[in-house]
Amino acid sequence: MAEKKTLGQEFTKGLVKENPVLRLVLGTCPTLAVTTSVENAIGMGIAATIVLICSNVVISALRKVIPSKVRIPCFIVIIAAFVTMVQLFVKAFAPALDASLGIFLPLIVVNCIILGRAEAFASKNAVVASAVDGVGMGIGFTIALVLMAAIREFFGSFNLTLKVLGFGTQVSLADPLASIGIEPILIFILAPGGFFVFGLLIALANKIAEDKGLARAELKSCAECPMAASCAVKAAGEECAE
Amino acid sequence: MSEMTKYTVSASPHVRSAETTTGIMLDVIIALVPAGIASIFVFGLRALAVIAVSVIVAVLAEYLSRKAMKREQTIGDLSAVVTGLLLAYNLPSNIPLWMAGLGSIIAIVVVKQMFGGIGQNFVNPALAGRIILMSSFPGKMSAASFPAPTMGTMSSMTGATPMGLVNLSNGVAEEAPSLMEMFLGTTSGCLGEVSALALMLGGIYLIIRKVISPIIPCVYIGAVAVFMVIAFKFDMYAVAYEILGGGLMIGAIFMATDYTTSPITRNGKIVYAIGCALITCLIRLFGSLPEGVSFSIIIMNILVPHIENMTYPKPFGFIKEKKEKEEAKS
Numbered sequence A: 001m002a003e004k005k006t007l008g009q010e011f012t013k014g015l016v017k018e019n020p021v022l023r024l025v026l027g028t029c030p031t032l033a034v035t036t037s038v039e040n041a042i043g044m045g046i047a048a049t050i051v052l053i054c055s056n057v058v059i060s061a062l063r064k065v066i067p068s069k070v071r072i073p074c075f076i077v078i079i080a081a082f083v084t085m086v087q088l089f090v091k092a093f094a095p096a097l098d099a100s101l102g103i104f105l106p107l108i109v110v111n112c113i114i115l116g117r118a119e120a121f122a123s124k125n126a127v128v129a130s131a132v133d134g135v136g137m138g139i140g141f142t143i144a145l146v147l148m149a150a151i152r153e154f155f156g157s158f159n160l161t162l163k164v165l166g167f168g169t170q171v172s173l174a175d176p177l178a179s180i181g182i183e184p185i186l187i188f189i190l191a192p193g194g195f196f197v198f199g200l201l202i203a204l205a206n207k208i209a210e211d212k213g214l215a216r217a218e219l220k221s222c223a224e225c226p227m228a229a230s231c232a233v234k235a236a237g238e239e240c241a242e
Numbered sequence B: 001m002s003e004m005t006k007y008t009v010s011a012s013p014h015v016r017s018a019e020t021t022t023g024i025m026l027d028v029i030i031a032l033v034p035a036g037i038a039s040i041f042v043f044g045l046r047a048l049a050v051i052a053v054s055v056i057v058a059v060l061a062e063y064l065s066r067k068a069m070k071r072e073q074t075i076g077d078l079s080a081v082v083t084g085l086l087l088a089y090n091l092p093s094n095i096p097l098w099m100a101g102l103g104s105i106i107a108i109v110v111v112k113q114m115f116g117g118i119g120q121n122f123v124n125p126a127l128a129g130r131i132i133l134m135s136s137f138p139g140k141m142s143a144a145s146f147p148a149p150t151m152g153t154m155s156s157m158t159g160a161t162p163m164g165l166v167n168l169s170n171g172v173a174e175e176a177p178s179l180m181e182m183f184l185g186t187t188s189g190c191l192g193e194v195s196a197l198a199l200m201l202g203g204i205y206l207i208i209r210k211v212i213s214p215i216i217p218c219v220y221i222g223a224v225a226v227f228m229v230i231a232f233k234f235d236m237y238a239v240a241y242e243i244l245g246g247g248l249m250i251g252a253i254f255m256a257t258d259y260t261t262s263p264i265t266r267n268g269k270i271v272y273a274i275g276c277a278l279i280t281c282l283i284r285l286f287g288s289l290p291e292g293v294s295f296s297i298i299i300m301n302i303l304v305p306h307i308e309n310m311t312y313p314k315p316f317g318f319i320k321e322k323k324e325k326e327e328a329k330s
Helices: A007-013 A028-034 A038-061 A068-093 A095-104 A106-110 A112-120 A127-157 A174-179 A191-211 B021-043 B045-068 B079-089 B097-115 B125-136 B179-184 B196-208 B215-231 B236-244 B248-255 B266-286 B293-310 B325-329
Strands: A159-164 A167-172
Touching (some): A028 A095, A028 A106, A028 A127, A028 A191, A038 A068, A038 A095, A038 A159, A068 A112, A095 A106, A112 A127, B021 B045, B021 B079, B021 B196, B021 B248, B045 B079, B045 B097, B079 B097, B079 B248, B097 B125, B179 B196, B179 B236, B196 B248, B215 B236, B215 B266, B248 B293, B266 B293
Antiparallel strands (some): A159 A167
8 A cells, every 4th residue: 555645646647747648558449439529528528527526435445345356346236337327418418429429428437537446536535535536537538628629620620629518619710710821730630630639748757757667568578567556456465357 | 911901891781782872762753754744734733833932942841850950961872852753743723823832841850750750651651641631621632623634535524533533333334434544544533543554654664674573562452452442343444443543553552662662571461452452442442542552551551660560570490488377377
């Protein structure tokens, strides 16, 4: 176990130092898939954050009841319950978001960030700390998604849809740029562009981490994993599951 | 003692070839000149502008990225000039010049320098640049917007490449240019791909200078011919049309033979060229795009390490070790 952290530290670690996407390299599937517009990224980030907070709280509260041998199915059932709720809410109140997120909304059930936090944190920490961890990690996930979506949407369509659940505005440079003959670079919002931007952001995060003397986001062994200090798998002396 | 001074002690290699990267690249540039001249004849001075922009931007991008990465400067080896030329030959003459420059930057910075520079690129940089431009700007890079040549039967027809005028069910369309026009290059298309004659001249020069081995271009074009003979049920006119048209010549002679991204072994070269031909034919005949040379070469580029592993030549006197199955099981 790592040394005791204050609640403030539990919150801030998810934002930058242990950012789930750029440092832990978790949740890459939705990161690549939904970051075609900032609006989608914010929607996905909020949905995942809500599920993460709720599941962290419930799993933490039940951590002494759940037998360790069947913990993963138990976690999944709890997470799936919250995902279903969030999905019904989104379908009811933000059908446009539901349409654009598509399959990736129900797929939050198997999002590695949520299961990863359940396994690595909520299953052995108190309820309040788990909730704070969920908020921090969720916001960190959202920040990474929005960062990536902003880059992809700007270059891919010269637009930025700064909307949260349908409210907000769209900033567009497409028309002025088109008038001087510059077209958006469509590949940024296609799949290859997603991989490319993701690779560049990871490289940038690694560069910053190296400058600060931290481990790169490159899993060669369990010990290099940024989650090593709190990881149950490592404590049990097994192979790293990631 | 005086005897000893005759002998110098040095580390291997002791025998070096006189070939240099710069020399090889210069040969490739010379071989590319006829196609460039043909393109200026067919499409006018606008073709020259596209070529100039992509070459200058490619060299500049190489210089700046080597400088930014604090690596040894390599613009002297002329490889960036070759990449810029090849990219320009893969673009239509009416492409906005900034797009040509962007393509050069992608080819040099992303595909070549980010992977370590010359000899380290995982696919052909010029082709990757072309494909990224194709998927980014479908309006400018699709055959529908290609300019008409200034001479020949197609001069009144914008928006049709020879490859769009041939299909499996109807064979070659009536308004298609004649085979002679396809051979000389007075048809619509990308800059460097139109003139089969100019490209063949360049190819023969490269083979005589031993810069490229004839295996890849010959097997590639030959295999396309065989597949097309089968597909068109011995309609030789359509087969000749498929061979002379589109990017097959430039692809087979200049792109597929790139040292870094083609196999070293002889058998590997054959497998690689047949693979290129197969994918080219599949895309041309059944794909939604009229032309498939660039995608087929990129796909085979990625498979090259596996092809080399499979075709690794057996050393003289080598006996294959028997697999010890029981040991593996335990």
